[in-house]
Amino acid sequence: MIDLLWLAIALPLAGAVFLHFFGRFMREPLAGWLATLAIGASFAVGAVAAVPFFAGTGETEHLVIWEWMPAIGATFELQWDPLSALMTLVVTGVGTLIHIFAIGYMHGDERFHRFFTYLNLFAASMLTLVLAGNYAMLFVGWELVGLCSFLLIGFWYTRPSASAAARKAFIVNRIGDLGMLIALMLIFTTIGTLAFTGVLDRAGSELTGGGATAIALLFLVGAAGKSAQVPLYVWLPDAMEGPTPVSALIHAATMVTAGVYLVARSASIYAETAFAAGAVAVIGAITAIWAASIAIAQRDIKKVLAYSTVSQLGYMFMTVGASAYVAGIFHLMTHAFFKALLFLGAGSVIHAMSDEQDMYKMGGLARRMPVTATTMGIATLAIAGLPPLSGFWSKDEILGSLFERGGMYGALWLVGLITALMTAFYMARQWVLVFWGKPRWDEGTEPHESPRVMTIPLIVLAVLSIFAGLVNTPFRYALEHFLEPAFEGIRQAHPPEGWAMFALMAGLSTLAAAAGVAAGWLAYNRPPEVWRRFQESFGRLWTAWENAYWVDDLYGAVVVAPGRRLAEFSAFQFDAKVVDGAVNGVGALVYRLGSALRVLQTGYVRNYGAGFAAGLLVVAIWLVMRGLS
Amino acid sequence: MTDWYMLLAAALFAIGAMGILVRRNALVMFMCVELMLNAVNLTLVSAGRALETLDGQLATFFVLVVAAAEVVIGLAIIVAIFRYRETASVDELSELKG
Numbered sequence: 076m077i078d079l080l081w082l083a084i085a086l087p088l089a090g091a092v093f094l095h096f097f098g099r100f101m102r103e104p105l106a107g108w109l110a111t112l113a114i115g116a117s118f119a120v121g122a123v124a125a126v127p128f129f130a131g132t133g134e135t136e137h138l139v140i141w142e143w144m145p146a147i148g149a150t151f152e153l154q155w156d157p158l159s160a161l162m163t164l165v166v167t168g169v170g171t172l173i174h175i176f177a178i179g180y181m182h183g184d185e186r187f188h189r190f191f192t193y194l195n196l197f198a199a200s201m202l203t204l205v206l207a208g209n210y211a212m213l214f215v216g217w218e219l220v221g222l223c224s225f226l227l228i229g230f231w232y233t234r235p236s237a238s239a240a241a242r243k244a245f246i247v248n249r250i251g252d253l254g255m256l257i258a259l260m261l262i263f264t265t266i267g268t269l270a271f272t273g274v275l276d277r278a279g280s281e282l283t284g285g286g287a288t289a290i291a292l293l294f295l296v297g298a299a300g301k302s303a304q305v306p307l308y309v310w311l312p313d314a315m316e317g318p319t320p321v322s323a324l325i326h327a328a329t330m331v332t333a334g335v336y337l338v339a340r341s342a343s344i345y346a347e348t349a350f351a352a353g354a355v356a357v358i359g360a361i362t363a364i365w366a367a368s369i370a371i372a373q374r375d376i377k378k379v380l381a382y383s384t385v386s387q388l389g390y391m392f393m394t395v396g397a398s399a400y401v402a403g404i405f406h407l408m409t410h411a412f413f414k415a416l417l418f419l420g421a422g423s424v425i426h427a428m429s430d431e432q433d434m435y436k437m438g439g440l441a442r443r444m445p446v447t448a449t450t451m452g453i454a455t456l457a458i459a460g461l462p463p464l465s466g467f468w469s470k471d472e473i474l475g476s477l478f479e480r481g482g483m484y485g486a487l488w489l490v491g492l493i494t495a496l497m498t499a500f501y502m503a504r505q506w507v508l509v510f511w512g513k514p515r516w517d518e519g520t521e522p523h524e525s526p527r528v529m530t531i532p533l534i535v536l537a538v539l540s541i542f543a544g545l546v547n548t549p550f551r552y553a554l555e556h557f558l559e560p561a562f563e564g565i566r567q568a569h570p571p572e573g574w575a576m577f578a579l580m581a582g583l584s585t586l587a588a589a590a591g592v593a594a595g596w597l598a599y600n601r602p603p604e605v606w607r608r609f610q611e612s613f614g615r616l617w618t619a620w621e622n623a624y625w626v627d628d629l630y631g632a633v634v635v636a637p638g639r640r641l642a643e644f645s646a647f648q649f650d651a652k653v654v655d656g657a658v659n660g661v662g663a664l665v666y667r668l669g670s671a672l673r674v675l676q677t678g679y680v681r682n683y684g685a686g687f688a689a690g691l692l693v694v695a696i697w698l699v700m701r702g703l704s
Numbered sequence: 705m706t707d708w709y710m711l712l713a714a715a716l717f718a719i720g721a722m723g724i725l726v727r728r729n730a731l732v733m734f735m736c737v738e739l740m741l742n743a744v745n746l747t748l749v750s751a752g753r754a755l756e757t758l759d760g761q762l763a764t765f766f767v768l769v770v771a772a773a774e775v776v777i778g779l780a781i782i783v784a785i786f787r788y789r790e791t792a793s794v795d796e797l798s799e800l801k802g
Contacts, residue, residue: 680794681725688721 088199098188107178110191118167148268149211158561162205172532177320179529197223240313251300258293291351298334319422328411359392367497372620399476399568406469416536420451441510450537459499460588468544475570499591709750716743
C-alpha cells in the first residue's frame with residue numbers, strides 16, 4: 076500500500092491542475108465537489124496506508140518518487156511513520172470537511188472554481204510538507220503552503236485590505252523562511268545530508284552542542300514565522316481577510332501547525348540542546364498569554380478566533396519545547412477539530428448576517444441558527460477545556476507534563492493555567508455576544524440557518540471535538556502508543572503518574588476553565604450597557620488589548636516606515652537621479668556627438684568624392700615624398 | 705618621350721576627376737569617369753611601350769572590356785532614372801539619405 080502513497084499528494088495536485096484549466100467551464104457546485112472528491116480520496120489513501128500503524132504492526136517506511144538531488148540527500152522521498160500518518164489524516168480529514176463547507180460558503184462567488192483550485196493546491200502542498208522524507212522536500216512544501224496562504228488570503232484581491240494582508244503574511248513568513256533556509260545549510264555543512272534518517276540519527280554524535288543549538292534556534296525562527304509566534308505573529312490576525320473556510324483550514328487547523336510539526340519532527344536535535352528547547356517553550360508561553368489577552372477585547376468575530384489560534388499555537392510550542400511531543404501533537408489534533416469548527420461556525424454566522432463580523436452587532440442568534448449555535452457552543456466548551464470534551468484531555472496532558480518537568484517549566488505551567496482561564500473567558504464572551512441575549516442587528520438583517528452543505532461539516536466536527544480527546548487519556552494512552560515509533564529513543568516529558576496527581580491537575584484546569592466560562596457568561600449575559608461598563612472598568616488595559624498592544628503600529632514605525640523611506644530614496648533619489656542620470660547621460664552624449672558629426676553627411680556625391688580625392692592626394696603626396704627621401 | 709604621354713595622361717585624369725567633383729549631370733559625370741579610365745589606359749600603354757613589354761597593352765584590353773560592360777549598366781541606370789525623375793541631376797537623388 077505504501078507504494079501508492081504518492082497518490083495522497085498527486086490526487087489533490089491533479090485536482091488543482093484540472094480545475095485550473097477546466098474549472099471555468101464547470102457549473103458552480105461541480106468544481107467544488109470535484110475538489111472535495113480529490114482530497115477525500117487522498118484521505119482514503121492515507122487511512123488505508125495507516126492501517127498497519129493502527130494495528131500496531133507498522134514500521135517507518137520510505138518511498139522514493141524521484142531522485143532530485145541525491146548528492147545532498149534531497150530526493151522526492153516520502154516518509155511514512157505514525158507522525159506523518161497522523162498529520163496526513165488531520166490535514167485531509169479536516170480538509171475534506173472544510174471543502175464541503177466551502178461549497179456552501181462560496182456559493183455565488185464569481186471565482187468559485189478558482190477558490191477550489193487553490194484549496195486543492197494547498198492540500199497537495201501541505202501533504203508534501205508532512206510526508207517529506209528530508210528537510211529539502213519539507214522546505215518545498217513549507218514554501219508552497221506559504222504561497223497558497225498568500226493566494227487565499229488575497230483571494231478577494233480587489234479589496235485593498237485583503238491584498239495588503241496577503242503581502243504582509245508573505246513578507247513576515249519570508250523572514251522566518253530565511254532562518255529555516257540557513258538552518259538547512261548548516262545541517263548540510265555539518266552532516267552532509269538533509270535526509271531525516273541521516274540527520275536525526277546523527278544528532279547526538281555528529282550534531283551536538285553549539286551546532287545543534289544554532290540549527291534548533293534557526294528552526295524556531297522559521298517555525299515562529301509559519302506558526303505565528305511572538306514576534307512574527309502579526310500576519311495571522313490580518314490573514315482573516317481571506318474567505319472563512321481558508322481561515323479554518325490554513326490559518327487554524329493545518330498550515331500554522333507546521334512549526335509544531337517541524338519541532339516534533341526534529342525532536343532528536345532539540346534533545347541535544349536544552350537551551351533551544353527552552354527557548355521554544357518560552358516563546359510559546361509568551362505567545363500564549365500575550366495573544367489570549369488580546370483576544371479578550373476583540374469585537375470582530377474572526378479576530379477573536381485568530382488571536383485564539385495564535386494563543387493555542389503558543390500552547391503547542393510550549394509543550395513541544397518542554398519535549399512533551401505526544402501532548403503537543405495531541406493538542407494539535409484536537410485543536411484542528413475544534414478550531415476548524417469555530418471558524419466554520421463563524422463563517423456560518425457571517426454568512427447569515429450578510430457579511431457582518433462585528434460581534435457587538437450580533438446577539439440572540441441561537442434562536443435563528445440552532446445548529447451553528449449548538450456546534451459552536453460545543454467547540455467553545457472544548458477549547459475552554461471542560462471535561463470530557465477533547466480540549467480538556469489535550470490541555471490537561473500539556474499542563475500535567477509542564478508541571479511534572481518542574482523548574483522553569485513549572486512557571487510555564489502557571490502561564491498555561493492562566494491562559495486556559497483567559498481562553499475560557501474570551502470564548503464564552505464570544506459565544507454569548509453572538510448567540511445569546513437580545514439581538515443588536517442592523518436594520519433589515521434577517522439571519523437564517525445555513526444550508527445543509529454547511530451544517531453537516533459543523534456537526535461532524537462537533538462530534539470529533541467531543542470525542543477526539545478519548546484517544547489519549549490517562550485511562551488509555553492510545554495516541555502515545557500510536558506515535559511511539561516516531562519518537563523512539565527520545566526522552567519525553569509525561570504527565571505525573573498516579574490518580575491523586577491526575578485529579579489535582581485535572582481539577583485545577585477544570586476549575587480554571589469553569590471559572591473562565593462562568594465569568595464570561597456572567598459578564599456578558601446582560602444588557603449591552605452593563606457589559607460595556609464592565610469593559611470600560613478595565614480602563615486603558617482594555618484599550619491596549621483592543622488595539623493588540625499597538626504592535627502593528629510599533630512594527631510600522633520601527634520596521635515598515637524606515638523600509639519605506641529607504642525604498643523611496645532608492646526609487647526617487649538614487650534610481651531616478653544616479654542610475655537614470657548615468658544612462659541618460661550616455662544617451663545625451665551620443666546624441667550630441669551625432670548632431671555635431673551629421674553636418675559632414677551632406678548627401679552630395681561630389682562632396683564625398685572631393686573627400687575621397689583629397690585623401691588620395693594626401694596618400695599620393697606622402698608616397699612621393701617617401702620615395703624621394 | 706614617355707614623360708609627355710604621362711603628363712597628358714595625368715592632365716586627362718585630373719580633368720576627369722575635376723569633372724566628377726563639379727558637375728551635377730549624371731551623364732557628364734559618367735563621361736568624366738570614361739575620361740579617367742582612358743587616362744589610365746594611356747599610362748599603361750605608354751609604360752608598356754617604354755619597358756618594351758606587352759603587359760601594359762594586355763591590361764588595357766581588360767580595362768576596355770570592363771569599361772564597355774560598365775557603360776552598358778551605367779547608361780541603363782541613368783536612362784531609367786531619367787525616365788522616372790525627368791532629371792539627371794545627382795543632387796536631386798536623395799531618397800537614400802537618412
